[in-house]
Amino acid sequence: MQTQNQAAPDGLECVRRFINTWSISNQTRMEMDDLQLLWGSAERWRDELSRHPRADSDTLERLLALRSDLRKSCEGLDDDRNLLNDWFSHEALSVHVESTDEGVPRLRVIPADSSYIAHTLAVVANAISAGTWSRLKTCGDCRWAFYDTTRNGGKRWCGMSKGGADGRACGTIAKVSAFRARVAAQAKLDLGES
Numbered sequence: 001m002q003t004q005n006q007a008a009p010d011g012l013e014c015v016r017r018f019i020n021t022w023s024i025s026n027q028t029r030m031e032m033d034d035l036q037l038l039w040g041s042a043e044r045w046r047d048e049l050s051r052h053p054r055a056d057s058d059t060l061e062r063l064l065a066l067r068s069d070l071r072k073s074c075e076g077l078d079d080d081r082n083l084l085n086d087w088f089s090h091e092a093l094s095v096h097v098e099s100t101d102e103g104v105p106r107l108r109v110i111p112a113d114s115s116y117i118a119h120t121l122a123v124v125a126n127a128i129s130a131g132t133w134s135r136l137k138t139c140g141d142c143r144w145a146f147y148d149t150t151r152n153g154g155k156r157w158c159g160m161s162k163g164g165a166d167g168r169a170c171g172t173i174a175k176v177s178a179f180r181a182r183v184a185a186q187a188k189l190d191l192g193e194s
């Protein structure tokens with residue numbers, strides 16, 4: 001888990017934080033889930049997750065389901081988009097036309113009620129339109145959600161170097177493992193040939 005240079009643009013950063021309320025500890029490698037704690041405290045919700053407060057309709061059960069589906073989408077497990085479409089068709093969202101600086105009309109999805117879920121889905125919908133949703137990814141190793149800022153969008157791990165006490169060098173670890181495997185394979189070959 002590394003937080004440097006991982007922040008997503010605009011409201012998408014809040015969605016990234018929401019997805020990362022479930023994570024795998026760097027130290028113990030155990031799963032950690034902070035959502036219930038945040039859900040139970042308006043203060044912690046505001047300070048650690050979002051300035052958009054939760055409404056009565058934002059039950060813990062529904063938030064857990066939303067987080068799970070958003071995570072699956074980021075992990076590439078919603079290729080046919082059924083999970084996202086299901087949320088979009090059931091939540092209170094509406095479409096708004098606004099003008100860009102170039103005077104071209106642009107569609108913007110806005111939440112039609114004050115729930116955190118509708119707010120979050122509107123952010124996701126607008127990120128899909130803007131092409132930024134596909135850059136929100138999860139680490140192939142520790143599953144931490146990060147925003148891919150690389151030019152070619154080919155980043156696969158949360159960090160290539162350890163970035164502080166919580167930092168985890170997943171990319172480096174994967175590269176070292178691959179290197180060791182290659183060395184071991186070569187050693188076997190060399191033994192076989194001699």
Ligand SMILES: [Zn+2]
Pocket residue numbers: 001139140141142143144157158159168170171
């Ligand atoms: Zn990682």
